[in-house]
Amino acid sequence: MLEEAAEMRRSGYQVVDAIVDRWSALPDGPPWRAATRDATESLLHGPPPEEGRAFGPLLQTVLHDVMPLAGRIDHPRFLAFVPSSPSWASVLASFLMSGYNVFQGTWLESAGPSQIELTVTDWFREWLGYPEGAGGLFTSGGSAANLMAIVAAREAAGNPERGTLYMSNQAHGSVGRAARIVGIDPDRTRLVPTDRACRIVTARLREAIRRDREAGREPFCLVGTAGTTNTGAVDPLEELAGIAREEGMWCHLDAAYGGFAVLDPETRPLLEGLELADSVTLDPHKWLFQPYETGCLMVRDVTRLESAFRIMPDYMQDADWGHGHVNFCDRGLQLTRAFRALRVWLAVQRYGVGAHRREIARGIAIASRAAARIREERELELLAPHSLGVVCFRFRGREGETGPERGGTFRSSPERIDDLNREIQDRIVASGVAMISSTRLAGRFSLRFCVLNARTTDEDVQAILDRVVELGRELSEDPGRPA
Numbered sequence: 423m424l425e426e427a428a429e430m431r432r433s434g435y436q437v438v439d440a441i442v443d444r445w446s447a448l449p450d451g452p453p454w455r456a457a458t459r460d461a462t463e464s465l466l467h468g469p470p471p472e473e474g475r476a477f478g479p480l481l482q483t484v485l486h487d488v489m490p491l492a493g494r495i496d497h498p499r500f501l502a503f504v505p506s507s508p509s510w511a512s513v514l515a516s517f518l519m520s521g522y523n524v525f526q527g528t529w530l531e532s533a534g535p536s537q538i539e540l541t542v543t544d545w546f547r548e549w550l551g552y553p554e555g556a557g558g559l560f561t562s563g564g565s566a567a568n569l570m571a572i573v574a575a576r577e578a579a580g581n582p583e584r585g586t587l588y589m590s591n592q593a594h595g596s597v598g599r600a601a602r603i604v605g606i607d608p609d610r611t612r613l614v615p616t617d618r619a620c621r622i623v624t625a626r627l628r629e630a631i632r633r634d635r636e637a638g639r640e641p642f643c644l645v646g647t648a649g650t651t652n653t654g655a656v657d658p659l660e661e662l663a664g665i666a667r668e669e670g671m672w673c674h675l676d677a678a679y680g681g682f683a684v685l686d687p688e689t690r691p692l693l694e695g696l697e698l699a700d701s702v703t704l705d706p707h708k709w710l711f712q713p714y715e716t717g718c719l720m721v722r723d724v725t726r727l728e729s730a731f732r733i734m735p736d737y738m739q740d741a742d743w744g745h746g747h748v749n750f751c752d753r754g755l756q757l758t759r760a761f762r763a764l765r766v767w768l769a770v771q772r773y774g775v776g777a778h779r780r781e782i783a784r785g786i787a788i789a790s791r792a793a794a795r796i797r798e799e800r801e802l803e804l805l806a807p808h809s810l811g812v813v814c815f816r817f818r819g820r821e822g823e824t825g826p827e828r829g830g831t832f833r834s835s836p837e838r839i840d841d842l843n844r845e846i847q848d849r850i851v852a853s854g855v856a857m858i859s860s861t862r863l864a865g866r867f868s869l870r871f872c873v874l875n876a877r878t879t880d881e882d883v884q885a886i887l888d889r890v891v892e893l894g895r896e897l898s899e900d901p902g903r904p905a
């Protein structure tokens with residue numbers, strides 16, 4: 423299994439070349455290619471070989487048969503879900519952290535890397551506006567961060583037997599899943615209604631808390647979202663933090679998608695209040711241009727995290743060493759941890775905070791210009807106020823044609839408009855023009871895109887809108903169109 427240095431260099435350079443070739447040709451191909459299980463199985467499934475094979479042909483198999491059958495999430499017109507477009511320095515950091523295989527669980531085994539994680543989380547602390555004493559750790563992603571936050575909240579509340587958890591009906595699915603993992607019964611998890619801007623209705627939240635207290639339950643944690651996955655909506659963060667304080671609850675803010683927009687001075691006011699939360703989830707693999715899996719949990723009083731997670735088995739006694747030496751395994755779920763912080767450190771050092779700030783602002787500006795066009799164009803409409811980089815909209819046809827005055831035509835029924843937009847989405851994705859996703863808003867089908875890729879331009883997004891309008895016209899004029 424040990425290879426000669428010359429062979430390692432040869433295969434290593436081949437991999438670098440393959441990645442650079444892919445990045446250079448990225449906009450040329452489609453943003454997404456799928457395959458059925460039957461197809462992938464006949465192409466790729468097989469027993470492991472007893473004897474090894476040459477690297478070159480294996481790399482070709484990976485490059486030609488495996489990697490192309492996947493979303494190219496960093497394609498400039500991949501705008502579905504929440505995209506990601508890692509910077510080159512962060513990708514190189516991934517290679518380095520594997521090649522050095524740092525054990526980032528204890529100070530004893532990783533003093534330098536642990537310092538980098540302390541330093542990078544301290545940058546995040548400042549960006550959020552958290553006080554001294556706040557800190558956190560890198561995680562596999564936002565889901566893991568949300569889970570750990572809820573564990574920390576539960577421990578801080580003294581592990582209440584009938585603890586209740588609150589979030590809006592727009593909260594990310596990982597929060598509900600975290601509650602399930604933690605063992606909070608579904609009947610103690612409250613999904614609070616949202617207003618027309620998809621923000622939590624705090625009066626309803628207060629009411630739910632009051633009713634639970636009256637019923638002898640113990641409200642212990644409130645989860646707000648700073649940038650929902652659905653529409654980019656930001657809950658009223660300061661108010662949520664205030665309610666949590668009054669009620670003696672933990673306030674967790676899920677800023678996995680929106681958090682790094684604090685770097686943009688124009689957007690910062692929208693995120694005011696993040697610094698008041700007990701904990702904040704961030705996802706550098708979203709809006710900080712990092713590869714998967716780079717997530718982060720920040721906690722206002724980091725000792726809370728350590729009291730929730732720290733254990734000290736005998737075989738780890740050597741790791742309890744020195745003064746102020748942080749064992750990151752004490753702050754979360756994982757003992758063996760990769761040196762994820764290196765990705766952010768290297769990228770921020772290489773390009774500067776400024777480049778990251780500018781890219782975030784540029785993505786928001788592209789989304790606002792698209793939303794402005796949708797507002798102006800008669801045949802399109804926004805289905806939610808656009809927020810951060812997310813735009814939810816649909817084709818509604820020419821004025822009058824969707825209204826009751828044209829009752830009897832297919833365009834008049836909401837279901838038909840849903841079908842029409844679903845068909846538009848299918849055709850856009852199938853044609854390879856772009857990858858956009860859909861969602862449901864107030865019961866209606868919505869097209870949706872999210873801009874956060876440094877490669878995405880105004881032209882890309884405007885071309886998608888052109889295509890939506892073209893297809894919408896074409897399909898609504900086609901009487902033979904399947905309903």
Ligand SMILES: *Cc1c(COP(=O)(O)O)cnc(C)c1O
Pocket residue numbers: 504562563564565566568594596647649650651676677678679705717
């Ligand atoms: C993406 C996202 C998550 C989940 O994060 P992962 O990194 O996918 O685990 C949680 N909350 C919000 C708001 C998100 O956008």
